[in-house]
Amino acid sequence: xxxxxxxxxxxxxxxxxxxxxxxxxxxxxxxxxxxxxxxxxxxxxxxxxxxxxxxxxxxxxxxxxxxxxxxxxxxxxxxxxxxxxxxxxxxxxxxxxxxxxxxxxxxxxxxxxxxxxxxxxxxxxxxxxxxxxxxxxxxxxxxxxxxxxxxxxxxxxxxxxxxxxx
Amino acid sequence: xxxxxxxxxxxxxxxxxxxxxxxxxxxxxxxxxxxxxxxxxxxxxxxxxxxxxxxxxxxxxxxxxxxxxxxxxxxxxxxxxxxxxxxxxxxxxxxxxxxxxxxxxxxxxxxxxxxxxxxxxxxxxxxxxxxxxxxxxxxxxxxxxxxxxxxxxxxxxxxxxxxxxx
Numbered sequence: 001x002x003x004x005x006x007x008x009x010x011x012x013x014x015x016x017x018x019x020x021x022x023x024x025x026x027x028x029x030x031x032x033x034x035x036x037x038x039x040x041x042x043x044x045x046x047x048x049x050x051x052x053x054x055x056x057x058x059x060x061x062x063x064x065x066x067x068x069x070x071x072x073x074x075x076x077x078x079x080x081x082x083x084x085x086x087x088x089x090x091x092x093x094x095x096x097x098x099x100x101x102x103x104x105x106x107x108x109x110x111x112x113x114x115x116x117x118x119x120x121x122x123x124x125x126x127x128x129x130x131x132x133x134x135x136x137x138x139x140x141x142x143x144x145x146x147x148x149x150x151x152x153x154x155x156x157x158x159x160x161x162x163x164x165x166x
Numbered sequence: 167x168x169x170x171x172x173x174x175x176x177x178x179x180x181x182x183x184x185x186x187x188x189x190x191x192x193x194x195x196x197x198x199x200x201x202x203x204x205x206x207x208x209x210x211x212x213x214x215x216x217x218x219x220x221x222x223x224x225x226x227x228x229x230x231x232x233x234x235x236x237x238x239x240x241x242x243x244x245x246x247x248x249x250x251x252x253x254x255x256x257x258x259x260x261x262x263x264x265x266x267x268x269x270x271x272x273x274x275x276x277x278x279x280x281x282x283x284x285x286x287x288x289x290x291x292x293x294x295x296x297x298x299x300x301x302x303x304x305x306x307x308x309x310x311x312x313x314x315x316x317x318x319x320x321x322x323x324x325x326x327x328x329x330x331x332x
Binding site: 024027031143150156160 | 175190193197198200201202287288293308309313316317318319320321322323325
């Protein structure tokens, strides 16, 4: 119902380690989050799937369990760091209830699934490939989500001239 | 500047004859337009380019000038009708300043160009191919705009079950 939707909104923001995703969050806090609604901001960070045992020729064994643990630990630290940065932005820019989720998997699918599962009324994300590693597939994650998420999707680009970049 | 952006926003909504585009407009009026900002809502309708003299074998001559005029007239009537419907929605759902633009050309390019030219802070549109005729290219216009427009882009899908949704 339109009225229920207007009264209480769940805004899902997909964040990652990129500046662009923080820009998207900041844009959302300034332009979407409003006192008019009792908004809940859901911060989602998706860790890439564990790069284990995909190799059939046994190369996976080259990673000792120590190395695997170190990679895992690094991934968790990045996730925590992104979430801390995101929560700090939220507290600085708006008075809004914040929930956080860290998930594992392919960002394209996980974001759409979580939007559905968490009952998001709106999904906000940056426009690039979600995660620096995926820059090669520029835009593919946001495209995928714009097409497949069931809720409205807001794609926020980082303006080219924030400082004097280019 | 963040503050100027927050104080006055120009929200461009690309409308067409589809129900989905009216849903996107309605969503925008309920969720984006806010008293907090002095928003201006820019309604843009893009008429498809005139289908004249593209044929090299002379088939274009099959359309008499009367027929061409009738097609042109029909196109203008559709445009006016869409704009009237859109303006009515605006007056019903929000107290917002509305400006309208009707342009000619390829929707994909025209929408991005106009977003830039009109200084839009946000572009809102439905998710399908923009215009019933273009359904075959489902999503292509919104994808194109999400990638190419310089401002943030909001893509709003029409929910499958509007009545008893979720």
